Amino acid sequence: xxxxxxxxxxxxxxxxxxxxxxxxxxxxxxxxxxxxxxxxxxxxxxxxxxxxxxxxxxxxxxxxxxxxxxxxxxxxxxxxxxxxxxxxxxxxxxxxxxxxxxxxxxxxxxxxxxxxxxxxxxxxxxxxxxxxxxxxxxxxxxxxxxxxxxxxxxxxxxxxxxxxxxxxxxxxxxxxxxxxxxxxxxxxxxxxxxxxxxxxxxxxxxxxxxxxxxxxxxxxxxxxxxxxxxxxxxxxxxxxxxxxxxxxxxxxxxxxx
Ligand code: IP8
Numbered sequence: 001x002x003x004x005x006x007x008x009x010x011x012x013x014x015x016x017x018x019x020x021x022x023x024x025x026x027x028x029x030x031x032x033x034x035x036x037x038x039x040x041x042x043x044x045x046x047x048x049x050x051x052x053x054x055x056x057x058x059x060x061x062x063x064x065x066x067x068x069x070x071x072x073x074x075x076x077x078x079x080x081x082x083x084x085x086x087x088x089x090x091x092x093x094x095x096x097x098x099x100x101x102x103x104x105x106x107x108x109x110x111x112x113x114x115x116x117x118x119x120x121x122x123x124x125x126x127x128x129x130x131x132x133x134x135x136x137x138x139x140x141x142x143x144x145x146x147x148x149x150x151x152x153x154x155x156x157x158x159x160x161x162x163x164x165x166x167x168x169x170x171x172x173x174x175x176x177x178x179x180x181x182x183x184x185x186x187x188x189x190x191x192x193x194x195x196x197x198x199x200x201x202x203x204x205x206x207x208x209x210x211x212x213x214x215x216x217x218x219x220x221x222x223x224x225x226x227x228x229x230x231x232x233x234x235x236x237x238x239x240x241x242x243x244x245x246x247x248x249x250x251x252x253x254x255x256x257x
Contacts, residue, residue, distance in 0.1 A: 003040060003041070005043075006153045006160055007042060008163075009031055011047025011048045011146070022050055030235045032096050035093060038239065043126075045129050045150050046146060051085040052081065052082055057206050059074035059075075061206065064138070078133050083104065086128065090102050099124075099126060101123035102127075103123075104130075105130065110134060129146075130149075147165075147212045150216055150217075151220055161244065162227065162244060163228075164227075165228070167210070171186050172186050172230060174186060187250050190229075192218045214252060217229060218253070218255065221253050222254035229249055
């Protein structure tokens with residue numbers, strides 16, 4: 001039986017991050033096509049990009065309930081915006097003949113961070129989940145990042161061969177911010193003791209940017225699962241990463257071995 005690959009489609013890859021609720025349809029279509037070319041069982045986790053972070057930031061949803069701010073409609077709006085982005089992802093995957101089932105985290109997960117609770121839903125075909133606004137027992141609600149879903153799916157479901165983080169605009173983890181990077185600045189193997197000046201667009205992002213991907217990636221790698229972070233704009237790299245072939249990008253290791 002083919003092994004399972006858990007793959008993140010970064011929000012900055014599948015949306016135009018600074019334009020509210022705008023999909024990058026070309027990229028979503030190319031990722032969907034790649035996914036139709038593999039015999040691996042896939043779990044796809046997609047990020048939020050401009051469908052989640054902008055409004056979540058404005059209404060401080062990651063901090064939970066804050067008195068004095070009317071957050072209720074923002075919670076509903078962001079959930080609906082994410083459903084809209086998710087419906088595009090699912091539609092494109094189905095258009096390539098894939099048997100896809102999507103599970104909205106606000107319907108099954110509680111709490112944020114790596115220790116969120118809720119049984120991880122799994123479809124016999126392609127499973128899709130995504131970063132979402134979820135209920136939280138202590139702060140009422142919060143933002144569950146797709147990177148935390150990556151961690152939990154990768155280490156808890158059976159037969160996972162590898163985890164792939166596909167991101168936009170960069171070939172992997174760079175030693176310096178992308179705007180200053182040259183070809184030699186790609187870190188081919190990253191371990192948590194290595195410094196890098198990742199750009200975390202804190203003005204836009206309510207989760208952890210590339211730093212959270214690297215940290216969660218290392219936690220996955222610590223269980224013996226291969227982890228690679230690649231440029232999702234290049235379809236051949238995405239397919240090679242899924243298939244476990246050598247690919248330009250950053251292999252993430254736990255540093256424990
Ligand atoms: O883009 C964030 O998920 P991420 C989810 O995977 C929301 O970190 C709604 C901002």
